[in-house]
Amino acid sequence: MTRSVAAAVAVPTGTAAQDTQDIDDFIYLMSHDVRASVRALLELPQWISEDLAEAGIEVTGSVAQSIEMMNRHTARLDRMLTDLLAYSRVGRLQEVVRVDLDASLEEVLSGLCLPDSILVTRDFGCRAAMMGEQDALMLWSALIGNAVKHHDKPAIGITVKTRQEGGMIRITVCDDGPGIPQRFYSKALGAMTTLRPRDEIEGTGMGLANVRKLAQHYGGSVELSKVQSDQRGLRVDVVIPHGCATD
Structure with missing residues (x-):
């Protein structure tokens, strides 16, 4: 084991409670910030469909299927981030x-x-x-x-x-x-x-x-x-x- 690796392993991480708090903070910040981008992705397929409709282009076939798949998977990601936010907020930012x-x-x-x-x-x-x-x-x-x-x-x-x-x-x-x-x-x-x-x-x-x-x-x-x-x-x-x- 090299000195740098040994030193890294030897660094204490703090109490279990502090480690858990740090993880919750990370999940909260990540979910909150990433969700803003995901919300934009949820709206993007709708904007594309509306622009095509205004141009007189009917969305059918594989293009329609791709847009539907994008909507489904982006909505799934949004729900996952929402639930991760709920997970990180347990016992936080509220009085008992x-x-x-x-x-x-x-x-x-x-x-x-x-x-x-x-x-x-x-x-x-x-x-x-x-x-x-x-x-x-x-x-x-x-x-x-x-x-x-x-x-x-x-x-x-x-x-x-x-x-x-x-x-x-x-x-x-x-x-x-x-x-x-x-x-x-x-x-x-x-x-x-x-x-x-x-x-x-x-x-x-x-x-x-x-x-x-x-x-x-x-x-x-x-x-x-x-x-x-x-x-x-x-x-x-x-x-x-x-x-x-x-x-």
Whole structure:
């Protein structure tokens, strides 16, 4: 080993917490800056199509297919950068406050504009948690979005429960979809990991990764399991150590 390489290896990187913060800062800056260019790329095919139309040139055949492919892949990149930004923002740029879990879930559901065929049943034994307001919205968005995105039937049933267990809050979301084989539980919680090809289902593989990072940030954990051993569906339990008020 040369002296220069040895010196480089010997340089301390700081605490694990500082290293994680540095990585989050890098992801935030990279995603934020790159996304501005990606947004321009999203608009470019539309401008080209409009210019050709004004010139009386019909876009057909391989040219139309190429523009459609550009739109699809650029939109996928934009979603990936958006989810990376959300990942880097967990626990950042917000105060820890008493969050109304029911109200934050309602805000997310209103924004998703789910069809009537999707039924979300709520059972809140614990209505408040201490966390960032944006983190609460991201948590519900990731959990509900994951259940809806990976379902294989038009009619979807989702059950949301919260319970206080000593000094912990258990947030449980169950769906009646196809579920995840147990051998893939750890992989499903990884960042930018999808269990199906992106050409089959659009996704960045960041939903459950964001949930895991949020739980770990607040000193908790995430557990995946079957709803029941003889049934379809996935159960996601998020356990965080914050008190709540029971109605």
